[in-house]
Amino acid sequence: MHIVRRLLLPLLALLGILSAVPVQAEEMPTFTLVMRAGRFLPETIEVPANTKFRLLVKNEGPGAEEFESVELRKEKVLAPGASSFLIFQPLKPGTYKFFGEFHPATAQGRIVAK
Numbered sequence: 524m525h526i527v528r529r530l531l532l533p534l535l536a537l538l539g540i541l542s543a544v545p546v547q548a549e550e551m552p553t554f555t556l557v558m559r560a561g562r563f564l565p566e567t568i569e570v571p572a573n574t575k576f577r578l579l580v581k582n583e584g585p586g587a588e589e590f591e592s593v594e595l596r597k598e599k600v601l602a603p604g605a606s607s608f609l610i611f612q613p614l615k616p617g618t619y620k621f622f623g624e625f626h627p628a629t630a631q632g633r634i635v636a637k
């Protein structure tokens with residue numbers, strides 16, 4: 524359902540990496556999200572509001588999984604055993620849902636910005 528965005532995302536991701544300054548990356552708060560057996564661990568991630576942050580995503584499998592947030596306009600497909608990261612621009616206080624597109628019935632989570 525996101526073929527067009529899937530084609531654009533690698534380019535956008537590349538631009539994001541190239542424009543990231545290492546010093547900023549070091550200072551950026553980082554949170555880890557594990558995908559395992561069709562679920563997210565943890566299902567709720569609390570982040571500081573109004574602060575750019577990084578989300579490390581690890582797929583422990585089995586099978587592929589896709590982190591997706593419609594509200595946050597983020598998605599990342601990961602093969603089993605793969606890990607990657609997403610950079611989030613500062614969020615206003617609130618709750619932002621995400622889901623695993625390959626297991627939408629069970630893989631549900633939220634980022635809570637406070």
Ligand SMILES: [Cu+2]
Nearest residue numbers: 525591598624
């Ligand atoms: Cu998708």
